[in-house]
Amino acid sequence: MVKLEKELFYPRHVLRQVEKPAQYLGQEWNMIDKSENMDHGQDMLPMIRFGFCFPDLYEIGMSNMALRIIYNLLNQRADVWCERFFSPAEDMRGFLHKLNIPLVSLESKTPLNQFDIVGFTLQYEMSFPTILEMLDLGEIPIHRTKRTRHSPIVVAGGPIVYNPEPLADFIDLFLIGDGEELLDELIDLYKTWDRNKESRESFLLRCTKLKGVYAPQFYEFVYNADGTIAEIKRTNTAVPQIIQKRIVKDLNKTYFPDKPIVPNTQIIHDRAYLELFRGCSRGCRFCQAGMVYRPVRERSVDLLIEQAKNVLDSTGYEQLGLLSLSTGDYSELPELGERLIELCSEQQINLSLPSLRLDSFSFDLMSKASQTRRTGLTFAPEAGSQRLRDIINKDIRETDLLKAAKIAFTGGWHRIKLYFMLGLPFENEEDVLEIAQLAKNVLQVYHDLPSELRKRRPQITVSTSFFIPKPWTPFQWVRQINKQEMEEKQSLLAENLRVRTLDYQWHDYELSLVQGIIARGDRRVGQVIEEVWRNGGWLESWSEYFSYERWLAALEKYNLDPDFYITRERTEAEIFPWDHINPGVNKSFLLQEYKKSQKGQLTSECNISCNYCGAMQYETGVCLLHVKQD
């Protein structure tokens, strides 16, 4: 091994040859350094070392809210030091391999394999090969079965943990649901484990006693001849048959990071964030987050204002963002908006207001917030036709959208982005053409304005992505369209959008296909992820590293048919790879929603009436409205 710099860890010639070396060095403002608590020998209590791993580059991972929460939450405990790990970029990875340097933490530069618990956050499917790369660089066996008594316990959680199976070979414990309380309990339990006296298996088994913990080694899958699942079998009766999601009941009492780390290099969303609420009451049928984060739980306005002040004070950020699934649905938005605008104008802070509703109140708020600059607006009708919007339960009417466009153009916004999905269930050619028509109608709104209001040429962008059926949604049964259909739909739309002031942006369809395979993948897909990684695949969410052929070859090697995962319509009776997990909503509710979608029936928002999805078992948030009434 080369001589390592004491302060920098990496040799200077490495730092001089990689891009953005500061991303590997830590020492950011608000970083937590507990090294002094570590060096005092025997009279100190042992420190539990927790390695928080984000399976992507620093510039992506550092904007993540889960990281900000978990990092600061764990470090509040005197007996835990949580440190960060990110994927190195390609240039740095080359040097790590060449110089035989393991993946180390940003804080103390400790190798990953020396941590007690290593936790990965699962944000998007395409990051899975990067998890293997990070484990390997960190010198931890990628297979959970190969780990020894001294290996770290490898855990994973996050928004897409609700189908954990594609990663079941690599992760010791999945943490289902909100991590705040569960991680605390896991660490307490970990402290009772004496590695020299109790086996790893026995400890993992004890962990399954914590509600929300899924240890895949105690479950087995039995398959039918056609490849579908016959049974999900427990190999040990001490583990739960169904693993229930954990939630934080009261967001006003839970931890919020007042002192997030301020990165040293530019990251994608370099700003302070407020989390207004968790969950979403809308019930769009394609949306996984809208289903698995139920019920809606809000923070109070007073608390949010206090948190905004504290975060801005402790970071010095010039920008404040609001983070929630559908910010415009926050029940006290008028008051919050007014007070945030006041706070931000006092301190010269940019306020970004995402995902507001299409009503005049929202425009009022935006006009107040933005006295000087009118940048782009994004509307997400998701589907072009009313028929299809009813199918997906997206309650936007074309008249509302055109009215909103009119307010926007008269108010001085001239850049409008319209976001749609292609390949939604029951979509036909007509629906695709209606996307183009809707965009043209928005443009027409502009042309119908009196000339004194038409000072700037409008810029209208239509952006489409491909619909990917996700577990735990009413569309988990449907087929995903294949490559040929994707090409056809995309070119049909492109042909009909050839207007000078209309711009069309689209997504890569090969990436959407692979994402579809992993999203609804079973345990066998794990071998495919491993094979892709062994053949050089990692950072697969970056189009320059993604290779569709590599995925096809890996599927073929293990005799798995992509169409089994992508284009196959599932029967009502099919057992899904994720049926032993329960995020609160019941499969029967989802099926009922699927059937309603086929008839084009809408389902009301859950703050209006209860639809009995199952989330009421948590007895909190929006569900309490109905408990009281019933």
Next chain:
Amino acid sequence: MKQECVFYMSNKTNKNYRYRLAYSRTGAMSWLAHLDLLRNFQYACRRAKLPIAFTKGYNPRQIMEFALPVGVGIETRKDPVDLELLEKISVESIITKLNVNLPNGIKIESAKYLDYPVKSLMSLVEAAAYTLKTDNLGPATEKVILVDSELIIVKRKRKGKTQEYNLRELILKVEIISNNEVKLFCKAGSVANLRPDMLLKALYERTEITKIAALDAIIVRDNVYLKNGG
């Protein structure tokens, strides 16, 4: 719908108060790119709750000006940076407030109030002093710069174009301190500027110093010299 918006307050007083600070950077902080260093300073000013002056117009920015951008991997000892405030406050208070709000490794070493402020600190820069340290740097520098007399042409790619520099024209003075330490005085600023990594490149291309040893060098900018003493 997404909407980004900006607030700014008009500066009601007409006069800003300009201060010239000298900062050092060491350790991890010397690996920040110049723009990232600037952002760190801006955030620190906000955390310190200094009465920051902003530029006017649609895109108000904090008024802050560095004398000379600093390359990635270069430490500084007393690089000048100018800052404008809306109120006159003591230099001691500025130094203390900023130093508790800057990350470890960036430090304000001194500050003074400018009675006759000149805009464009950059245009005042004339020269800079560097200390370079790496194995066998002394003899190599002596050979290339002091013994040989030919031109030292270094090629550098910038924005797709290859530019050639004659380093000899940019070097004012070289002192060989020891076998592995050299002090360098050179032209700096917007007209003619020597980048120490270009010198190191010239050395590993012409002497026995390996590329790795050259890239392993510690580079410290000891001083930046301004016209009329700044």
